[in-house]
Amino acid sequence: MKYWLFKSEPFKWGWDKQKAKGEIGEEWDGVRNYQARNFMREMKIGDRGFFYHSNEGLEVVGIVEVCAEAHCDSTTDDERWECVDIKAICDVPSPVTLKSVKANPKLSDMALVTSMRLSVQPVKQAEWIEVCRMAGMDGKTLKAIK
């Protein structure tokens, strides 16, 4: 299983809207960047991701799961663009801010820091665990969402 991070501007598509979609999930559409699209093509059902609020908030607010693999982006006729569907799994106990990610030496290689503008990014397992720890998720909580 791989880990990812999805960025969204909360006033366009926020965590609350994502949660409201429940089990059905929602297309992660509108991505018009090849790198980000390629990452989505790599995703498998069951992969986990962080839901990050950019522009406002600047923090990881929740955990999501990939519930449909890459398919055509319904918001365009341009067949170059594909997207996955994701569904909300849970809130993080306490949001992890960009500031605190930058302040953590263990996370200095995280794409969130190094590739600021990439809206869909891979997260290494060690980074996933570290951010989960910072979010106040203990081992029990992590197991509970599996």
Add this chain to the structure above:
DNA sequence: GCCAACGTTGGC
């Protein structure tokens, strides 16, 4: 709202 960083486009 500004602007730096970076991706994309298009002329040559």
Add this chain to the structure above:
DNA sequence: GCCAACGTTGGC
């Protein structure tokens, strides 16, 4: 295939 111009993202 280079690179200048332009557009967009996203932190501040």
